[in-house]
Amino acid sequence: MTARPVSGxxxxxxxxxxxxxxxxxxxxxxxxxxxxxxxxxxxxxxxxADGSRPVSFANFVTFFSDPYSLANLGITLWTCLVTLGLLxxxxxxxxxxxxxxxxxxxxxxxxxAMFPMFVPSxxxxxxxxxxxxxxxxxxxxxxxxxxxxxRSPYLTPWGPVIGLVWDNIPLTVLILVSGLGAVSNQAVExxxxxxxxxxxxxxxxxxxxxxxxxxxxxxxxxxxLFASFTLPYVLGxxxxxxxxxxxxxxxRDLRNPEMALTQAxxxxxxxxxxxxxYVRAVARNRES
Amino acid sequence: MSNLSISNVSKLFSTTxxxxxxxxxxxxxxxxxxxxxxxxxxxxLLRMVGGFEIPSQGSIRIDGEEVxxxxxxxxxxxxxxxxxxxxxxxxxxxxxxxxxxxxRMPKAQIREKVEAVLELVGLGGYGTRAVTxxxxxxxxxxxxxxxxxxxxxxxxxxxxxxxxxQHLRERLREEVRDIQQRLKITTLFVTHGQDEALSMADRxxxxxxxxxxxIDRPDIVYREPQTPxxxxxxxxxxxxxxxxxxxxxxxxxxxxxxxxxxxPATLAIRPxxxxxxxxxxxxxxxxxxxxxxxxHGLVDLVLxxxxxxxxxxxxxxxxxxxxGVSLAxxxxxxxxxxxxxxxxxxxxxxxxxxxxxxA
Amino acid sequence: xxxxxxxxxxTDWVGIGFAFILTVVIVVPMLVVVIWxxxxxxxxxxxxxxxxxxxxxxxxxxxxxxxxALTMSLSLSAVVTGLSxxxxxxxxxxxxxxxxPARTLLFFSFLAGQxxxxxxxxxxxxxxxxxxNLIATFWGVVLIQLVGTLLFxxxxxxxxxxxxDRRMExxxxxxxxxxxxxxxxxxxxxxxxxxxxAVLLSFVGTFYETEGAWLIGxxxxxxxxxxxxxxxxxxxxxxxxxxxxxLLWVPSLIALVFxxxxxxxxxxxxxxxx
Numbered sequence: 001m002t003a004r005p006v007s008g009x010x011x012x013x014x015x016x017x018x019x020x021x022x023x024x025x026x027x028x029x030x031x032x033x034x035x036x037x038x039x040x041x042x043x044x045x046x047x048x049a050d051g052s053r054p055v056s057f058a059n060f061v062t063f064f065s066d067p068y069s070l071a072n073l074g075i076t077l078w079t080c081l082v083t084l085g086l087l088x089x090x091x092x093x094x095x096x097x098x099x100x101x102x103x104x105x106x107x108x109x110x111x112x113a114m115f116p117m118f119v120p121s122x123x124x125x126x127x128x129x130x131x132x133x134x135x136x137x138x139x140x141x142x143x144x145x146x147x148x149x150x151r152s153p154y155l156t157p158w159g160p161v162i163g164l165v166w167d168n169i170p171l172t173v174l175i176l177v178s179g180l181g182a183v184s185n186q187a188v189e190x191x192x193x194x195x196x197x198x199x200x201x202x203x204x205x206x207x208x209x210x211x212x213x214x215x216x217x218x219x220x221x222x223x224x225l226f227a228s229f230t231l232p233y234v235l236g237x238x239x240x241x242x243x244x245x246x247x248x249x250x251x252r253d254l255r256n257p258e259m260a261l262t263q264a265x266x267x268x269x270x271x272x273x274x275x276x277x278y279v280r281a282v283a284r285n286r287e288s
Numbered sequence: 289m290s291n292l293s294i295s296n297v298s299k300l301f302s303t304t305x306x307x308x309x310x311x312x313x314x315x316x317x318x319x320x321x322x323x324x325x326x327x328x329x330x331x332x333l334l335r336m337v338g339g340f341e342i343p344s345q346g347s348i349r350i351d352g353e354e355v356x357x358x359x360x361x362x363x364x365x366x367x368x369x370x371x372x373x374x375x376x377x378x379x380x381x382x383x384x385x386x387x388x389x390x391x392r393m394p395k396a397q398i399r400e401k402v403e404a405v406l407e408l409v410g411l412g413g414y415g416t417r418a419v420t421x422x423x424x425x426x427x428x429x430x431x432x433x434x435x436x437x438x439x440x441x442x443x444x445x446x447x448x449x450x451x452x453x454q455h456l457r458e459r460l461r462e463e464v465r466d467i468q469q470r471l472k473i474t475t476l477f478v479t480h481g482q483d484e485a486l487s488m489a490d491r492x493x494x495x496x497x498x499x500x501x502x503i504d505r506p507d508i509v510y511r512e513p514q515t516p517x518x519x520x521x522x523x524x525x526x527x528x529x530x531x532x533x534x535x536x537x538x539x540x541x542x543x544x545x546x547x548x549x550x551x552p553a554t555l556a557i558r559p560x561x562x563x564x565x566x567x568x569x570x571x572x573x574x575x576x577x578x579x580x581x582x583x584h585g586l587v588d589l590v591l592x593x594x595x596x597x598x599x600x601x602x603x604x605x606x607x608x609x610x611x612g613v614s615l616a617x618x619x620x621x622x623x624x625x626x627x628x629x630x631x632x633x634x635x636x637x638x639x640x641x642x643x644x645x646x647a
Numbered sequence: 648x649x650x651x652x653x654x655x656x657x658t659d660w661v662g663i664g665f666a667f668i669l670t671v672v673i674v675v676p677m678l679v680v681v682i683w684x685x686x687x688x689x690x691x692x693x694x695x696x697x698x699x700x701x702x703x704x705x706x707x708x709x710x711x712x713x714x715x716a717l718t719m720s721l722s723l724s725a726v727v728t729g730l731s732x733x734x735x736x737x738x739x740x741x742x743x744x745x746x747x748p749a750r751t752l753l754f755f756s757f758l759a760g761q762x763x764x765x766x767x768x769x770x771x772x773x774x775x776x777x778x779x780n781l782i783a784t785f786w787g788v789v790l791i792q793l794v795g796t797l798l799f800x801x802x803x804x805x806x807x808x809x810x811x812d813r814r815m816e817x818x819x820x821x822x823x824x825x826x827x828x829x830x831x832x833x834x835x836x837x838x839x840x841x842x843x844x845a846v847l848l849s850f851v852g853t854f855y856e857t858e859g860a861w862l863i864g865x866x867x868x869x870x871x872x873x874x875x876x877x878x879x880x881x882x883x884x885x886x887x888x889x890x891x892x893x894l895l896w897v898p899s900l901i902a903l904v905f906x907x908x909x910x911x912x913x914x915x916x917x918x919x920x921x
Contacts, residue, residue, distance in 0.1 A: 017747030021738040024797055025753050031772055031794040032760045039771035097661055105662040112669035118903040119677065120855040122872045123892045126879055127676035130683060130889075135691045137679050143692045166672070227764030229858045230872075234879055244766045248862055257774045264767035275762030283755050286802070340817055360820040367821045373814035377836040386832070387822030431818075438822060 036268070043262040059262040071240035073266070075157055079232070079242060080225045083164045087172050087221060088214070090165070095176035096206070099183070117170035121163070125234040128163055129154055159235035160242060164225060172217050179213025180206070216281045219274035226267050243267050290351050290364070290441035290474045291316050292337065297346030299332050299498075306332040308498035310346070314442075317472040319465070321485040324495035325521070330478045331446060333495075337476060338367045338444050350441055366440030370447040372431040374419040380406070380430055381415035387438045405437040408467060425456045432464065436471070443468070443475040449484065461488055482522045486510065494518045512631065516623040519556040526562065526597045528555040537622065540593035542572040542615060546622050548630050554623045559586065561619040562599040564607065571612025573597065580604045589613060683889035703886035713891065716874040723785070723860075723870060724853040727792045731849055735800035736842065740830070742801065743808035754805070757798045766858055773862050783867040791859040796849045803848075807841035808834065844906045851902040855895075871895050 043060070045053040063069045098110055116124070131137045133154040142149060153159045183206050191205045229244035236242055241249070243263060251260035268275075292314040299307040307329040314320045322330035335341045337348055339360035348356050355363050375383055384402040393401075406412050409429040419427060428448055435443060445464070449457040465488045468475050479485055485492045486506045494501040494509065494517075502514045513519035520527055530539030532553045537546040539555070546553065564587060573589040576596070585604020589597050599615070601607065622630040683689065684703065686696030707713055741747070742754050760768065772791060773782065781787030811834050819829045835842075857872040865873055875895060878888040 014745075014747040017741040017745035017750070020741035020745070021747075021753055023734040024738045024801060025756065027734070028757055028760070028794065028797055031790065032768065035768065035771035035775050036763065039774060042774065094665060097665055101659065101662055103659070105659055105666060109662060109665045109669060112666065112673055115673050118899045120857075120872065120895065120899060122855070122857055122875045122879075123680065123895060124676075126875070126888050126892050127680045129879065130679050130885070131676045137675070140692060140694050144694050223761070223764050227766040227768075229766050229861070230876070234876060243764075244858075247766060247770045251770055251773060251862065252865075257770075257777055260770050261774050264770040267767040268763050271764050271767075272762070275764075279758045279762045282758055282761065286755075338817075338821060340820075360817065361823045361825055365821065367818065369814045369818060371812065371814050373812055373818040375815055375819070375833055375837075377839075386819070386824075390823045390828070434818070434822070 039261045043265045072246045075240045076243045086165045091172040099180040113173045114170045121230045160232040163231040163235050182209045219278035222274040293349040297343045300344040318490045319475040321489035321492045322478045323485040328495040329498035330495050334478045339363045364441040366435030367444040368431050368448045370450050372427045380417050384437045405433045409433045443473050445477045516554050526557045540591045556621045557617045559598040559600040563616040564613045567612050567614040572614045575611045578604050578607050680892050684893045707890040716869050716871050720871040724850050727853045728850045731796040731800045739801050739804035743805045788864040788868050792853050803845035804842050807838035811837040851898045854898050
């Protein structure tokens with residue numbers, strides 16, 4: 001029997017609840033739902049010379065026929081895929097180690113892996129330049145042992161990739177380790193008991209239970225990368241540029257909000273599947 | 289001091305009737321146990337007295353005063369929760385002093401009172417401890433003290449010992465009973481443990497599906513259960529479903545005279561009221577297993593159709609598995625349609641009779 | 648004796664490998680920044696600075712733009728966090744404890760913002776602010792950063808309020824406390840540690856929020872991260888940015904110390920959909 005709290009008159013209580021949540025809900029609707037809808041509407045109704053705004057796909061036609069815009073979209077997708085690949089390649093082994101290892105060394109590795117969460121990306125960008133930039137620490141050390149300097153990834157497409165991987169390690173590891181929690185020690189021991197070697201263990205026992213968290217990581221990272229601004233802006237090349245800096249420049253420097261909204265709509269459409277999947281995963285976790 | 293009067297109270301949770309037309313009067317200083325399986329509505333009833341649930345209908349009076357529409361903070365009741373619900377961000381002293389501070393009692397007086405009540409529950413000097421540092425039994429004592437310090441007219445205990453181990457539970461219930469009798473505080477106690485109810489209560493209310501099955505003194509509830517449910521719920525009871533014909537109850541080869549009208553009936557016999565004798569030819573049952581408990585033995589036997597029956601014997605070594613036995617109940621009760629229709633307590637008279645025959 | 652040798656655990660080479668690589672990749676860059684901030688002279692190709700000292704700390708702290716950015720960042724974070732707590736905590740309590748129409752729908756509606764890339768959303772908001780003349784104003788930045796805190800400041804406190812044992816509240820009612828007193832004396836103190844962590848994370852998150860401040864606020868509203876971007880891009884003296892980095896890091900270290908328990912708990916990862 002579930003005990004329910006004593007209360008005053010139920011209907012007045014319902015009203016109180018609604019009133020208490022009204023401000024954040026309305027603020028959220030005004031600052032999230034409304035901008036998305038109105039942005040989409042404005043991108044779909046380009047302003048004509050006479051001031052009228054008929055519905056047309058002209059803005060999107062402009063975007064997709066402009067080689068520079070397409071190059072920017074291309075570099076964004078390339079960055080997403082490379083970053084994602086590197087993240088999974090680094091974080092899956094790390095998460096597996098953290099799930100099954102114990103002791104002080106494992107604690108240290110975990111602390112290290114979580115550390116970037118507490119480094120703001122702007123500090124990371126500066127540190128990146130000082131270490132991997134021209135005449136950075138790597139160059140100093142190579143020079144000291146008489147080796148040639150590296151070709152610095154600073155201001156190349158690899159700059160944002162390295163920065164974003166570094167930045168995303170903690171959350172990726174957290175999500176994967178949490179997902180690996182679904183693999184019980186008994187399941188692993190039972191598999192070893194019947195003679196499974198580490199590789200078979202990973203393939204048949206662990207991997208099948210990791211898919212959900214891998215999918216969450218993929219969506220989460222795709223959303224984050226498409227939305228990234230600071231690291232690409234500071235570390236990336238000026239041309240082609242990722243969608244974040246591109247939108248910012250179109251909006252502020254070119255003073256063309258309509259085209260910026262078109263670019264924003266394109267990024268949102270590219271992410272919609274990941275976004276929906278991610279939101280569903282979060283909501284499901286919250287409900288359970 | 290105080291009495292509690294519950295009359296015709298019902299509680300409806302959306303579509304389920306948790307408490308159904310319940311009435312009970314608790315006299316001043318009396319400890320009444322609400323006993324029943326989970327889902328029987330006993331906790332809901334207690335929470336209605338405390339003010340945490342509002343009855344769908346009926347009235348609850350304390351010292352003749354209607355309290356149904358008072359919120360919990362205005363009722364002269366004190367509740368002790370199963371999970372003790374101590375405020376973990378306060379130390380023991382502040383847990384006890386909280387209600388007194390709300391009543392704007394002077395500080396010195398609060399200190400004095402809290403210390404006295406802590407002394408009463410055997411936790412003198414524990415005031416500065418954090419409640420999380422206490423053991424389970426100590427936490428439950430603090431919870432009791434927190435209620436007692438406010439001198440409630442009615443003390444409500446909601447399965448207060450359920451989370452404790454058996455040993456501690458037995459000790460605490462003796463302590464609680466002692467304190468209750470010393471303070472002469474009117475108490476309503478919810479439990480699903482029959483031994484708890486039997487050992488503590490002045491009266492027991494056996495509940496089932498929101499309704500009262502029986503209200504009586506513990507010894508009477510045990511010896512004279514009014515319904516087969518009470519018979520089966522309290523203590524161990526053999527319940528045999530059979531048919532009465534011409535004043536004889538019979539079931540799979542076993543029969544015994546029961547002077548009631550013809551029809552189906554449920555026969556109830558306590559294991560300790562069932563005498564067994566080894567029988568050869570016309571055995572009524574067969575011994576399945578014998579368990580020796582040292583002080584007594586328990587014989588599991590099966591009737592011809594497989595019905596299992598337990599009998600308590602003083603000399604278990606007289607019986608062995610596979611033996612045929614015949615049954616001689618010393619006390620039986622018969623029920624039909626959930627109502628007691630016949631009872632024989634053969635008690636002393638039979639013993640005297642048997643002595644005569646033996647002599 | 649032989650048993651003892653056998654029982655000795657195998658050397659954890661994988662762990663040592665991870666520890667070594669992570670240390671190099673994660674600690675060294677941070678160390679380089681700190682060294683830069685305390686080097687008076689560090690010219691190529693010396694592996695270490697030629698001269699250590701706090702010269703540039705004095706010079707950085709003497710700059711008026713640093714102080715105004717710090718004041719701006721602190722007041723923005725304080726205003727945003729204060730407003731956020733003011734509107735979110737009562738809402739969180741309502742979500743956790745009250746029944747009202749569309750409760751679940753409204754609760755999960757805060758997730759909608761997560762379904763879109765944040766910078767795209769920011770551009771959409773900026774387009775609206777442009778019409779409302781909120782671009783490059785203090786309150787424009789406050790609004791955009793406030794929205795960023797909503798999800799965090801509602802979801803974490805809701806979990807905190809839900810975790811408070813209802814029997815504790817009932818026991819307080821039983822002891823004679825009115826509902827408001829129960830909230831103040833029992834519910835809030837019980838939920839306080841987690842809510843405190845949420846408030847701290849919201850403050851620190853706002854302090855480091857860069858994209859919104861840059862898009863909406865610049866050039867008039869200049870926060871520490873925005874100043875940092877311009878130092879990286881335009882400031883030839885490396886030490887200024889290095890000192891600023893170390894300064895900028897302080898709130899994060901405080902957050903690291905006080906919220907580690909929350910972050911390490913499984914519920915935090917689940918909050919991200921893990």
